[in-house]
Amino acid sequence: MNIIPLFIAIPLGVAFVLALMGKAKEIACDLVANGATFCLTVLSLVLLALIKDNQVLVYIMGKWLPPKGINLVLDGLSILMLIVVNTIAFFATLYSVSYMKRFTAKHRFYSLFMLMLAGMNGVVLTGDFFNLFVFLEIASIASYALVAFGVEAEELEASFKYMVMGSVASILILFSVGLLYGLTGSLNMADIGSIIQGKKNLLLSFSLVLFLAGFGLKAAIIPFHAWLPDAHPSAPAPISAMLSGVLIKALGVYTITRVFFNVFGMTLQLSWTLMILGVISMIGGGLLAIRQSDFKRLLAYSSISQIGYIMIGLGCGNYWGLLGALFHLFNHASFKALLFLNSGAVEYSTGTRKLKEMGGLSKVMPVTGTTSTIGSLSISGIPPFNGFWSKLFIIIGLVQAGHFVLTVLTILVSVLTLAYYLRVQRYAFFGTLKEKWAQIKEVPTPMCISMIVLAIICIGTGILFYPLMKAVFEPAVTVLQEGTKYSALILGG
Amino acid sequence: MSPLKQKEKGMTNIVKIVAKFVSPPIVLFGIYMVLHGHLTPGGGFPGGVIVASAFILLILAFGREMASQKLKLSTASTLESIGALIFLSLALIGIAAGGWFFFNFLPKGEPLRILSAGFIPLANIGIGLKVSGGIFAVFVTLIMFRITTGKGGR
Amino acid sequence: MVFFLSFVIFLIGLYCVITKKNLLKIVMGIVIMEYAVNFFLVLLGYRKAGVAPIVVEGARKANFVDPLPQAMVLTAIVISIATLAFIVAMCIRIYEKYHTFDVTEIRRLKG
Numbered sequence: 001m002n003i004i005p006l007f008i009a010i011p012l013g014v015a016f017v018l019a020l021m022g023k024a025k026e027i028a029c030d031l032v033a034n035g036a037t038f039c040l041t042v043l044s045l046v047l048l049a050l051i052k053d054n055q056v057l058v059y060i061m062g063k064w065l066p067p068k069g070i071n072l073v074l075d076g077l078s079i080l081m082l083i084v085v086n087t088i089a090f091f092a093t094l095y096s097v098s099y100m101k102r103f104t105a106k107h108r109f110y111s112l113f114m115l116m117l118a119g120m121n122g123v124v125l126t127g128d129f130f131n132l133f134v135f136l137e138i139a140s141i142a143s144y145a146l147v148a149f150g151v152e153a154e155e156l157e158a159s160f161k162y163m164v165m166g167s168v169a170s171i172l173i174l175f176s177v178g179l180l181y182g183l184t185g186s187l188n189m190a191d192i193g194s195i196i197q198g199k200k201n202l203l204l205s206f207s208l209v210l211f212l213a214g215f216g217l218k219a220a221i222i223p224f225h226a227w228l229p230d231a232h233p234s235a236p237a238p239i240s241a242m243l244s245g246v247l248i249k250a251l252g253v254y255t256i257t258r259v260f261f262n263v264f265g266m267t268l269q270l271s272w273t274l275m276i277l278g279v280i281s282m283i284g285g286g287l288l289a290i291r292q293s294d295f296k297r298l299l300a301y302s303s304i305s306q307i308g309y310i311m312i313g314l315g316c317g318n319y320w321g322l323l324g325a326l327f328h329l330f331n332h333a334s335f336k337a338l339l340f341l342n343s344g345a346v347e348y349s350t351g352t353r354k355l356k357e358m359g360g361l362s363k364v365m366p367v368t369g370t371t372s373t374i375g376s377l378s379i380s381g382i383p384p385f386n387g388f389w390s391k392l393f394i395i396i397g398l399v400q401a402g403h404f405v406l407t408v409l410t411i412l413v414s415v416l417t418l419a420y421y422l423r424v425q426r427y428a429f430f431g432t433l434k435e436k437w438a439q440i441k442e443v444p445t446p447m448c449i450s451m452i453v454l455a456i457i458c459i460g461t462g463i464l465f466y467p468l469m470k471a472v473f474e475p476a477v478t479v480l481q482e483g484t485k486y487s488a489l490i491l492g493g
Numbered sequence: 494m495s496p497l498k499q500k501e502k503g504m505t506n507i508v509k510i511v512a513k514f515v516s517p518p519i520v521l522f523g524i525y526m527v528l529h530g531h532l533t534p535g536g537g538f539p540g541g542v543i544v545a546s547a548f549i550l551l552i553l554a555f556g557r558e559m560a561s562q563k564l565k566l567s568t569a570s571t572l573e574s575i576g577a578l579i580f581l582s583l584a585l586i587g588i589a590a591g592g593w594f595f596f597n598f599l600p601k602g603e604p605l606r607i608l609s610a611g612f613i614p615l616a617n618i619g620i621g622l623k624v625s626g627g628i629f630a631v632f633v634t635l636i637m638f639r640i641t642t643g644k645g646g647r
Numbered sequence: 648m649v650f651f652l653s654f655v656i657f658l659i660g661l662y663c664v665i666t667k668k669n670l671l672k673i674v675m676g677i678v679i680m681e682y683a684v685n686f687f688l689v690l691l692g693y694r695k696a697g698v699a700p701i702v703v704e705g706a707r708k709a710n711f712v713d714p715l716p717q718a719m720v721l722t723a724i725v726i727s728i729a730t731l732a733f734i735v736a737m738c739i740r741i742y743e744k745y746h747t748f749d750v751t752e753i754r755r756l757k758g
Contacts, residue, residue: 016574153744
């Protein structure tokens with residue numbers, strides 16, 4: 001039980017220790033940071049083995065009982081998010097051992113990275129609204145600093161845009177938390193859930209809309225997406241992988257899910273809202289991605305599109321829809337992180353991100369080329385990779401609920417995804433090798449290891465999805481389907 | 494004296510002498526506010542800001558060059574990290590002593606005395622160190638930018 | 648209807664962020680929005696004929712205003728200090744690179 005606060009305490013402690021270690025050798029900082037993320041990954045898998053049978057663990061901080069005290073809640077959905085966040089963080093820190101050699105002040109990079117990780121772990125674990133806001137802010141501020149890490153002009157502009165929109169989102173969320181406190185007198189999620197059940201109040205709907213706007217801005221759903229195509233390409237590659245693969249899901253999708261399913265309760269209007277927003281994001285992201293000529297910008301628009309898929313699955317609400325959405329969350333984290341790490345490897349070797357300038361790179365960079373092909377096929381939904389299963393489940397869920405127009409649109413956007421990823425592969429990796437790229441070598445070993453292991457996860461999850469489904473995703477779906485009974489589980493036990 | 498030379502040396506003599514006299518009591522007031530956080534309004538955050546503002550007053554009065562020898566950025570950074578580590582270790586000792594994170598393990602004396610309320614005074618000290626170091630480091634970093642934008646002496 | 652007033656101040660801040668062209672005025676808009684939200688939170692704690700929630704000798708059971716929103720506002724103010732410091736540092740760096748504070752000219756990322 002005492003493992004649970006370690007997910008917040010270890011990254012925070014390591015962040016401040018790394019800030020003190022400015023004069024130490026570089027290899028010491030690398031070892032400390034990678035050791036910490038490896039520890040967290042192992043701990044999250046240990047937690048998965050420890051809890052069984054849809055058990056909900058409630059950790060009470062400082063022995064002050066809820067609803068007055070703050071509690072940390074570990075249920076199926078939190079375990080899924082913890083595994084995703086910590087695993088991708090470990091691969092990102094492993095990758096940045098060699099990628100960040102070009103930047104100075106690597107210990108500051110790791111320190112900010114650990115703060116962002118602590119914030120994300122806190123958001124996923126907490127059971128209290130104001131605590132959620134504080135951890136959300138910690139993670140957001142650390143990510144604003146990380147986007148602007150190499151201080152070029154374009155990175156600063158992107159970070160400024162991201163900061164302004166992120167601050168507006170946080171203020172909206174705080175407004176909504178305050179409104180909920182004024183209406184119910186408590187800040188605990190389970191307590192609020194039990195008080196507002198069945199009540200219809202104009203202020204409650206207003207609070208819900210503010211939450212949708214605030215968390216939707218963090219999750220980059222269209223119409224709140226304008227910061228993402230600038231911020232994700234400008235960040236260094238391991239940070240892009242973390243931002244696109246994990247941060248928008250832990251801060252955006254997870255919080256929307258937790259607040260809408262467990263606290264407010266899903267209604268028909270809410271499901272339709274999520275589905276419409278999902279469809280618009282999916283189509284908009286896909287169409288805007290086709291005409292991009294910058295590798296990372298295309299990947300950023302593709303992220304918007306895939307988050308749209310997750311929203312449609314969540315809005316659908318039946319078993320297959322929810323299972324598909326959560327599985328797609330896991331899958332998207334792994335293959336989008338892999339693709340961003342690939343683009344970072346290409347940038348490390350060739351120094352460019354423009355697709356028209358690359359060509360035939362898989363002859364000189366075999367690892368990057370192969371893993372990139374695996375990632376592109378996974379995200380397009382080709383069997384037997386993992387993207388196929390998650391998109392299939394979402395489509396099954398939509399058909400079962402009777403939304404045939406949405407099903408056709410989903411399948412069309414899936415074909416569109418395949419189209420633009422094949423275009424990327426043709427321009428960047430296949431085709432004739434330009435003379436100026438004939439001398440470049442493959443990237444150093446830590447970067448290769450991260451990419452290879454992520455590619456193995458993509459293939460492995462695709463083949464072994466059935467045991468994974470039973471162990472990890474079913475408890476998460478059960479949590480969402482129980483909905484507002486969450487509050488009785490927390491307060492009762 | 495040419496105006497350029499006078500600008501580099503800080504403000505006039507009256508401001509310098511008064512700042513030298515006034516800043517130790519300001520630091521003392523800040524420390525008082527930090528330590529009495531569980532009895533009176535205040536605590537770590539406002540107390541830390543007041544302590545930092547005493548040092549900022551010294552920089553404003555004496556100019557950047559003189560102050561950068563005595564009040565270094567690296568000391569502030571180190572203090573900040575140490576403050577955060579004190580707070581985190583208090584929370585972790587709670588696990589060892591009482592079995593729960595953030596458990597209040599020191600004895601809670603009678604209320605309204607300074608040595609009551611468990612570890613809250615120690616936590617306030619940690620927060621006070623962190624906030625004062627942090628705000629001072631932010632200020633010094635922001636004014637250091639003026640050196641590098643040398644175009645036209647803005 | 649004092650809560651409605653805090654929402655009006657929030658909208659004024661939002662107007663600043665959306666329409667102003669100077670970087671620093673956008674930052675001021677964010678600061679105004681944060682003030683509006685803190686103001687709203689503190690007002691939530693008001694009780695009729697309440698006194699400040701400080702426990703002194705002999706006044707244990709007086710009619711206190713709610714201290715929980717005050718603790719929330721303290722934390723929110725500290726978070727907004729950190730955000731403000733960071734945004735201002737970003738503005739200074741942007742001025743170094745682009746030599747202007749005008750948002751319509753800082754548009755290298757398009758498409």
